[in-house]
Amino acid sequence: MASFRDQVIVLTGASSGIGKALAIELAAECPRLVLAARDVARLEETAAACRQLGAQAIVVPTDVTSPEACKALIEQAASEYGRIDVLINNAGKAMWTRFDMLEDLSVLEDIMRVNYLGSAYCTHAALPYLKQSGGLIVVVASVAGLVGAPLLSGYSASKHAIIGLFETLRMELAGTKVGVTIIAPDFVQSEILSRAVDAEGKPRGTSPLDQSTLLTAERCARRIVKAMRRRERLVLTSHRAAWARWGQLVAPGLVDRIANAAMRPKK
Numbered sequence: 001m002a003s004f005r006d007q008v009i010v011l012t013g014a015s016s017g018i019g020k021a022l023a024i025e026l027a028a029e030c031p032r033l034v035l036a037a038r039d040v041a042r043l044e045e046t047a048a049a050c051r052q053l054g055a056q057a058i059v060v061p062t063d064v065t066s067p068e069a070c071k072a073l074i075e076q077a078a079s080e081y082g083r084i085d086v087l088i089n090n091a092g093k094a095m096w097t098r099f100d101m102l103e104d105l106s107v108l109e110d111i112m113r114v115n116y117l118g119s120a121y122c123t124h125a126a127l128p129y130l131k132q133s134g135g136l137i138v139v140v141a142s143v144a145g146l147v148g149a150p151l152l153s154g155y156s157a158s159k160h161a162i163i164g165l166f167e168t169l170r171m172e173l174a175g176t177k178v179g180v181t182i183i184a185p186d187f188v189q190s191e192i193l194s195r196a197v198d199a200e201g202k203p204r205g206t207s208p209l210d211q212s213t214l215l216t217a218e219r220c221a222r223r224i225v226k227a228m229r230r231r232e233r234l235v236l237t238s239h240r241a242a243w244a245r246w247g248q249l250v251a252p253g254l255v256d257r258i259a260n261a262a263m264r265p266k267k
Contacts, residue, residue, distance in 0.1 A: 002229045003029055008081040010034040010074065012064055012122060013091035015042035017190030018140060021221035022088065023047075027055035034077040036062035037091065064091045064118025065110075067125075074125040084129035086228070089119035089139040089162075094196035096204055099153040104201035108154040115158035120165060127178075134177030138228060139166050143184045143236060147244045155196075159184075170233070179231040183224050186238040187214045 004026055013019035015037035027050035037043050040061045047057040062073045077084055093114040095107055119139050144152050145159025170180035195203050220237055227235040236242045
């Protein structure tokens with residue numbers, strides 16, 4: 001299998017959750033990591049953990065909603081290491097409320113800017129370097145981007161947009177040797193749900209789901225790295241996700257009922 005030793009890997013959303021777990025999972029292979037997020041202190045913690053495992057790691061504070069910031073991230077990575085081999089678009093934001101209860105519709109725009117446009121901006125800036133290296137683009141989408149999920153309308157819409165963009169980009173890049181891997185996780189143990197915004201656009205502060213029942217970020221990261229080695233097209237991280245995707249094609253009404261029951265608050 002392919003090794004990531006000395007590969008230059010740019011990773012957004014690296015300060016926590018799946019992003020941090022991915023950085024640490026990759027670090028043992030001694031890559032050259034470029035870690036991006038808004039929280040500098042937590043980025044430094046991730047970088048320190050990666051260096052202890054043998055990786056080179058630099059921290060680039062980045063707000064992916066800014067095209068200028070995304071371009072600066074990519075240019076700094078290329079300036080520091082001379083190339084870019086892998087771009088992992090992982091930065092994300094979620095919501096947890098019914099669409100008809102939203103009081104602040106700017107929530108939808110905020111989520112789209114982080115999840116969809118952030119990935120688009122970084123990828124557009126990185127493409128010239130990735131074409132030179134025959135590199136790999138990885139985007140962390142969601143099973144909600146394939147099926148949809150109650151209470152996650154804005155999040156689901158942004159992930160549908162991501163999948164549409166990167167499926168199309170894969171076709172457009174045919175013949176360039178640039179690979180595109182789309183990751184569609186089920187719910188994962190991370191801070192994204194506790195940070196998810198409510199109907200007023202404010203962070204919830206607590207997760208609405210029992211985190212102990214969810215896939216750990218570390219296991220998810222291992223699955224993603226395995227997919228990166230193989231340059232897989234689409235990765236579903238659970239049997240439930242695979243069932244939901246195919247079930248929607250053959251029994252969509254049943255999938256709707258199960259999804260509504262699964263997302264209903266437990267008493």
